Amino acid sequence: MTRTATEKTPVTLLGLGAMGTALARAWLAAGHPLTVWNRTPSRARALAAEGARAAGSAAEAVAANALVVVCLLDDASVEDTLTGTDLTGKDLVNLTTGTPAQARARAAWAAARGARCLDGGIMAVPPMIGVPEAGGHVLYSGARDLFEQHRDTLAVPAGTTYVGEDLGHAALHDVALLSAMYGMFAGAAHAFALIRHEDIDPTAFAPLLADWLTAMAPAVHGTAEQLRSGDYTKGVTSTLAMQVAGTPTFLDTAGEQGVSPELLEPFFALMRRRLAEGGGEEDLTGVIDLLLRRPT
Numbered sequence: 001m002t003r004t005a006t007e008k009t010p011v012t013l014l015g016l017g018a019m020g021t022a023l024a025r026a027w028l029a030a031g032h033p034l035t036v037w038n039r040t041p042s043r044a045r046a047l048a049a050e051g052a053r054a055a056g057s058a059a060e061a062v063a064a065n066a067l068v069v070v071c072l073l074d075d076a077s078v079e080d081t082l083t084g085t086d087l088t089g090k091d092l093v094n095l096t097t098g099t100p101a102q103a104r105a106r107a108a109w110a111a112a113r114g115a116r117c118l119d120g121g122i123m124a125v126p127p128m129i130g131v132p133e134a135g136g137h138v139l140y141s142g143a144r145d146l147f148e149q150h151r152d153t154l155a156v157p158a159g160t161t162y163v164g165e166d167l168g169h170a171a172l173h174d175v176a177l178l179s180a181m182y183g184m185f186a187g188a189a190h191a192f193a194l195i196r197h198e199d200i201d202p203t204a205f206a207p208l209l210a211d212w213l214t215a216m217a218p219a220v221h222g223t224a225e226q227l228r229s230g231d232y233t234k235g236v237t238s239t240l241a242m243q244v245a246g247t248p249t250f251l252d253t254a255g256e257q258g259v260s261p262e263l264l265e266p267f268f269a270l271m272r273r274r275l276a277e278g279g280g281e282e283d284l285t286g287v288i289d290l291l292l293r294r295p296t
Helices: 018-029 041-048 058-064 075-082 100-111 144-154 169-195 202-216 219-229 240-256 265-276 286-291
Strands: 011-014 034-037 067-070 091-094 116-123 137-142 159-162
Touching: 011 018, 011 058, 018 034, 018 041, 034 041, 034 058, 058 075, 067 075, 075 100, 091 100, 091 144, 100 116, 100 169, 116 144, 116 169, 137 144, 137 169, 144 159, 169 202, 169 240, 240 265, 265 286
Parallel strands: 011 034, 011 067, 067 091, 091 116, 137 159
Antiparallel strands: 116 137
């Protein structure tokens, strides 16, 4: 029997934390038959009242549908939950946050038990799930045909971005993007600390900060082009030498304001090191090579 255009793919979802519950509600709202399981049964019962089928065990939930989505605490939780279930013929989508190596190993573990696998990295917080205009999306890696088969179903909670066949690449993209986010947060924290004890309203300062960060964000395209070409002097507007010469002002201002330089100093130290190695005419791209623990 073939599925008609109006039928929705049934989904099994393991894990009903804040993110899992948001995913569940998005699939339910879109009319997908949904089987759920959670280690704490009350969360599954709450969704059962909204139309989901609450399974009594993870094995029962896995058996219910061909498409099984896992959104648990960590990689160890995935193994603990799936051990003892029959994964033969299942399409397993692992949305649990982990490292690239964990994603590859877990996919191999599941494949040895008969499952086809995709790994996903969720670039959203729970309130963004099921709200297309919020801009949340999920990064997916694994076999392209498997992703295409389930693309429409996976796109219900949030937009989908396919990042390649390597099963570790969704996790790698996820952590890389979040690492950049935390670097931005670190800079914002330093900026707010500088004005903290002045007669400056932080809510008035925030729009200036947001606009400045937005204006600087496109610089990543220049960095990417320099990395691809290998020419770190291409399109440079402020040389590394010029930027290093300006760093004492940042450190002196922090001192005057009674602010620790610990968020800025490690990056400035890398800049000075790259300059000492002869990169004065480059942009900041050369700092990336200093972070690598193996030859480029």
